[in-house]
Amino acid sequence: MEALLFDGGNSRLLVVLENSKQELIVSLPQNRQFDYIKAKDKIKIGWDPEAAVCFNKTDGKIYEEL
Structure with missing residues (x-):
């Protein structure tokens, strides 16, 4: 688990899959x-x-690029 994200009353985890760079929220x-x-x-x-x-997946920017 990379990070715990808070969005108001919602909590989410930013997870990186093992042996991968793929992220899931x-x-x-x-x-x-x-x-x-x-x-x-x-x-x-x-x-x-x-x-x-x-x-x-789109060509949009991800949060690290904003």
């Missing part, structure tokens, strides 16, 4: 269940395929 439930996670922790993630939302 993972939304956390707002029940404090994962408050113990810190930057550089190794975590396992999973999701319900029916709830997955994916977007095509």
Whole structure:
């Protein structure tokens, strides 16, 4: 896990896949269940395929480039 991101009442994790440079943004439930996670922790993630939302990569700038 690279970073914990806060967006108002929402918490998200910026996760880099192991052996990759690919990043995922993972939304956390707002029940404090994962408050113990810190930057550089190794975590396992999973999701319900029916709830997955994916977007095509664009030529837009990512947050580090803004």
